[in-house]
Amino acid sequence: MVLSRFWLVIFISSIAFVIFSLFSGSNYTIDHVLNGKKDDPILVSEKYLDEIPAFIKDSIQKAPEQTMIVNRDTLNADTTYVYKNKTVKIFSGVQKSDGLLPTCKSTLLDLILPLMAYLAFFCGLMELLIISGVSEKLAKVLSPVFVKVFPSIPKNHPSISYMTLNFAANFLGLDSAATPFGLKAMESLQEINPEKDKASDAQIMFMCLHASGLTLIATSIIGYRAAANAANPADVMLPCIITSFIGTIAAFLIVGAKQKINFKSASLLIGLMVLIAAIVGLLMYVNHLDLIGKNYFTTNLSALILIGIIAATLIFSFAKEQKFTEANTTVYEAFVAGANNGVKTGVTIFPYVLGMLVAISLFRNSGLFEIISNGLGFVFSSMGVTKEIVDALPVALLRPFSSAGSRGFLIDSMNTFGADSMTGRLSSIFQCSAESTFYVIAVYFGSVNIKNTRYALGTMLLVDVICVITAIFVASWFF
Known part of the structure; x- marks a missing residue:
């Protein structure tokens, strides 16, 4: 009985916190909770090219095929910018465990x-x-x-x-x-x-x-x-x-x-x-x-x-x-x-x-x-x-x-x-x-x-x- 209740508390509180984080703006997406894998970079934002800092925008525009990843080592906590399909996806941090x-x-x-x-x-x-x-x-x-x-x-x-x-x-x-x-x-x-x-x-x-x-x-x-x-x-x-x-x-x-x-x-x-x-x-x-x-x-x-x-x-x-x-x-x-x-x-x-x-x-x-x-x-x-x-x-x-x-x-x-x-x-x-x-x-x-x-x-x-x-x-x- 104790184990069952503890299991339910973990499950329900985690789901409630995920939903709260999404609608409060703390998380941009909750897809990583379901489908992400350990050590994957976490998507924290997505912006149009004009909305990102000028030096990153210039680098992307000069890059071959207008695609550029700033910091290719995506396994650390540094911010990564990926330009694709007219938007820039911003990743920061890595996932602690599988979804x-x-x-x-x-x-x-x-x-x-x-x-x-x-x-x-x-x-x-x-x-x-x-x-x-x-x-x-x-x-x-x-x-x-x-x-x-x-x-x-x-x-x-x-x-x-x-x-x-x-x-x-x-x-x-x-x-x-x-x-x-x-x-x-x-x-x-x-x-x-x-x-x-x-x-x-x-x-x-x-x-x-x-x-x-x-x-x-x-x-x-x-x-x-x-x-x-x-x-x-x-x-x-x-x-x-x-x-x-x-x-x-x-x-x-x-x-x-x-x-x-x-x-x-x-x-x-x-x-x-x-x-x-x-x-x-x-x-x-x-x-x-x-x-x-x-x-x-x-x-x-x-x-x-x-x-x-x-x-x-x-x-x-x-x-x-x-x-x-x-x-x-x-x-x-x-x-x-x-x-x-x-x-x-x-x-x-x-x-x-x-x-x-x-x-x-x-x-x-x-x-x-x-x-x-x-x-x-x-x-x-x-x-x-x-x-x-x-x-x-x-x-x-x-x-x-x-x-x-x-x-x-x-x-x-x-x-x-x-x-x-x-x-x-x-x-x-x-x-x-x-x-x-x-x-x-x-x-x-x-x-x-x-x-x-x-x-x-x-x-x-x-x-x-x-x-x-x-x-x-x-x-x-x-x-």
Whole structure:
């Protein structure tokens, strides 16, 4: 219900603001809201040749075929004049994201189809894990901890192994693997959910822990920083880990208090201590490496672990081939059946993702997001917050709505202020310290047709705020 109302508010307020901007004269046209593409120049006016400045008029009249573009680099914010069909079109600024119709197209071609491919492959592997008995063994090993965190889940339930694989994939920066594992976990949790259209306690806890974004290897962030010529692309790794870890602990405490979980449980405390020890141990190892060593380690660790998971699954499936025979299938046929289920899941979540991304597109292109962002920047500046922090806030504000959008702001901030500036580093921490909340909710709850998300959205947004505040303090401490 909360998500539905929030979606309607975004949609209706954005449309109202677009119409107001058109009739108030703030916008010359609203075509870009519907048909424009990211980084396209925005048409702000159209005039007759006699109405433009004399020096531009003279240049156009002297140009071949009386056609001239002042400033051919239309990807920046400078004004561009294009003379055509007896009028001069004036462009200024660039579009921040795709319009409504291009978003519909890109959601299918650039997001859902690749996601379906990932889902097909990893759901095929998960089918092998199920039939071979690996998931059952993993669930038995982790049940003592998970039954404390998820008291409504029966002991040794298959969802435990799927959630473990999801957390591990996120931890290692394996986004392509994390989503299929997470969707399988939601599907498994839905089987024991007594109210099928309402999120269960276990599903909310899983979603909030997943969205807190605990990450050890921020591979993509390191790549962006390297491309921006950072002196040490991996220098934000430790701040990212600290920020995301605090966000995860906050999510666990907030949801745990709501669900009255026993925080004094011995198995729960042991599990937490093991996790902290693993993080500290890896950090100590990485810190003693030189720059090349860090880059080599962060580049290869995640890939090697993913390849190891795939190899171990196939080897174990081959060793337990008798179980596949007993299930009247083969290893390959089981993989194909699982892959087929992955494709079906992709088809199921497409409308949910489309609806959310179209609303976000309208929100950004209407200009409403920019006004809110500038307003918050002014408030923070008035409170004495430094300009370096204020300049990084657009990444934090957009991150819950769109990973691609916030990534664009991240790259822009590093290009504008420098990858090694406080703004560039803080933007990097913002980008890797939380998930795209609305996208995650649309995908995960949409995959199991849950309409009432209860307090999941509010909690996830609160955790986002905690991550932003933590990131500012951590970045100020380190840099």
